[in-house]
Amino acid sequence: MGALTRAVRNVSRRKIRTFLVIIALSFSMAIMISIPAGIMANQEAAQSIIENYNNTITSMQEEINKTSTLIEISASSRRGMVGMPVPVFGREETFINATVIDEISTIEGVKDIVPFLEVSSEETTEETMSTPRGSFTISRPVYTITGVCLKSTFIDEYSILPTNVMDGRNLTEGDCGVIIISLNLSDYYSVYVGDKLKVCSETFNVVGVYNSTARTVYMNITDVQRITDNMGNVSRLDVYVEDISYVDGIAEVIEAAYPELYVTTYQDRLANLERTQAMYEATLENAESTISQTQAVAFQEILIAIVATSLIVLFMMLYTVRERTKEIGVLKAIGFSNWNVMSQFILEGILLSVMAGGVGTLIGIVGAPVISSLLLPSVNPFSTQQSGFPRQNINFGTALSQSVTVTPDPQTLLLAFGVFLLLGALGSLYPAWRAARTSPMEALRYE
Secondary structure, eight states: OOHHHHHHHHHHHSHHHHHHHHHHHHHHHHHHHHHHHHHHHHHHHHHHHHHHHHHHHHHHHHHHHHTTTEEEEESOSOBOTTSOBOOOTTSOOOOEETHHHHHHHTSTTEEEEEEEEEEEOSOEEEEEEEETTEEEEEEEESOEEEEEOOOHHHHHHSOOSOSOEEEEOOOOTTOOSEEEEEHHHHHHHTOOTTOEEEETTEEEEEEEEEOOSSOEEEEEHHHHHHHTTOTTEESEEEEEESSGGGHHHHHHHHHHHOTTSEEEOHHHHHHHHHHHHHHHHHHHHHHHHHHHHHHHHHHHHHHHHHHHHHHHHHHHHHHHHHHTHHHHHHHHHTTOOHHHHHHHHHHHHHHHHHHHHHHHHHHHHHHHHHHHHHHSOOOOTTSSOOTTOOTTTOOOOSGGGSOOOOOOOHHHHHHHHHHHHHHHHHHHHHHHHHHHTOOHHHHHHOO
């Protein structure tokens, strides 16, 4: 009878013990699979955040450079980096009387004035916000209505409409009674190109869907003024001057004439970008530090799993050798060599590792997200945005603030299984050597 056959028979002969050992070893195997998978998932999420950050900062810098002759005027100072509104929940929206347009247009050096009207939807939704002091629920508008002045000169020369329309068409001069909506708003209402959407109390035809994470509806500014009862009002003015050298002077004139308005120039936007960039870089450094700490914890946990696996196999095989001392004596008495005895016990340890490794692999594949979340520290540096961060402009989206997908890759599974078999062999080595060194006479006298 071969050593492998004897090993299989001996393992199967002690079913309950074998079952318990396999369960213990399989969880060690699952840990060895899940923790590296969790680390890799966090690293991928962090890398995605960094790439998104770099791309967003670059695009914002390009946008600011394109608007060096732009002066933004708004009724509220709570605005984002490039004219994007920052929602202020629970506060009344304020507007600018459109007569200001005619007055500002008389200032020397003013080239064009593009009006916008931004109004929050009447429909609201409940959202849970997380802060260092706990969580709370707020009511916020489902979407923002943005009215634009649909003059062909404005559409062609200035970026007043989304450029990433993915279905249908964009708004054009003369459009009335039609809208374009963001992709996530399209998904929220299950409304697509050709369908109708009720905005305020009026129904509009959806002619386009553009790709954006912000729920926004774009339409003709006169439509917004009518349905929101804001005839003669705007919320923002984009004032374009003939030359960059006029910007500071015109901005000072506007600020002096209309102290209640908030005026932003190229230099203001650039300073805001630099502050935002510094804040995000500090947050990214914190994220990298957190991931480094997580990797250290992961290394310690994997080391513990390796040691635990080796000790389980070692003590199990030592007990087996002691239990089967007489059997070893009989085998050696009938002519079995030291190598025959030793190889049998090593094969038994490897066989246990193979069975436990198979079960542990299944547990690791299915339970990797749960196991990694339980054993690894939370890597969530972007869960709450710091004060002053423009949410509307830089949206890290999923990243680490949402649960990452933890899926062990084939390389990790094969490496962990190989290490597990090696640990089974090493854990069996000393008990097998001890069994092989047992004297037949002493073994047969053992009680």
